[in-house]
Amino acid sequence: MKVLLFNGSPHKKGCTYTALEEISKTLKEEGIESEIYHIGTTAPIYPCRACSACAKLGKCVITEDGVNDFVEYAKDFDGYIFGSPVHYGSACGGITAFLDRVFFSALLSDRMNYFRHKPASAIVSARRSGTTAALDQLNKYFTISEMPIISGRYWNMVHGHNAAEVKQDIEGMQNMRILARNMAWHLKCQEAGKKAGVLMPKEEEIVYTNFIR
Secondary structure, three states: OEEEEEEOOOOOOOHHHHHHHHHHHHHHHOOOEEEEEEOOOOOOOOOOOOOOOHHHHOOOOOOOOOHHHHHHHHOOOOEEEEEEEEEOOEEOHHHHHHHHHHHHHHHHOOOHHHOOOOOEEEEEEEOOOOHHHHHHHHHHHHHOOOOOEOOOOOOOEEEOOOHHHHHHOHHHHHHHHHHHHHHHHHHHHHHHHHHOOOOOOOOOOOOOOOOOO
């Protein structure tokens, strides 16, 4: 079993990375592999055009920034933890533009089975505030995708202006470890369920209802 840890921060080894690294260490202790995937800053990340071309192409029409490569790469993981710094009370612009297209293109191109029923979680880092709003924003990608959300014992956040300060957030770092153990437990339960013959939930044809008629 393997978990993909997504670092949505512009800084490769800053506050968000420090929290994800603590998660990675704990997952390893629980016998779960993990990998940190950095969104990077070498190329601009384009926002979704809402063109719905992915429904015909089977992937996002924008090919310059790695979103399509990520979707294909991510399909082989069993769980996901997405990390972001807080910018103006929200998840940072890079991860928002990236995940908008990851999940929208997966939905319209019938690749949502890459993510459906796989556990996910979001973590955020901030100097001071805006954390809960950013968490709510990120969790919506999972709830619309039938992905179980894994929690810690508190909201999944760390505080600090830099990596050294984040390490001093003793409660926040502890919660990263609790989150990691809960993720490992959920994955092991899923694996045990499959071996015991527990079937996946029955799927229904999706119905869309517009409020303006």
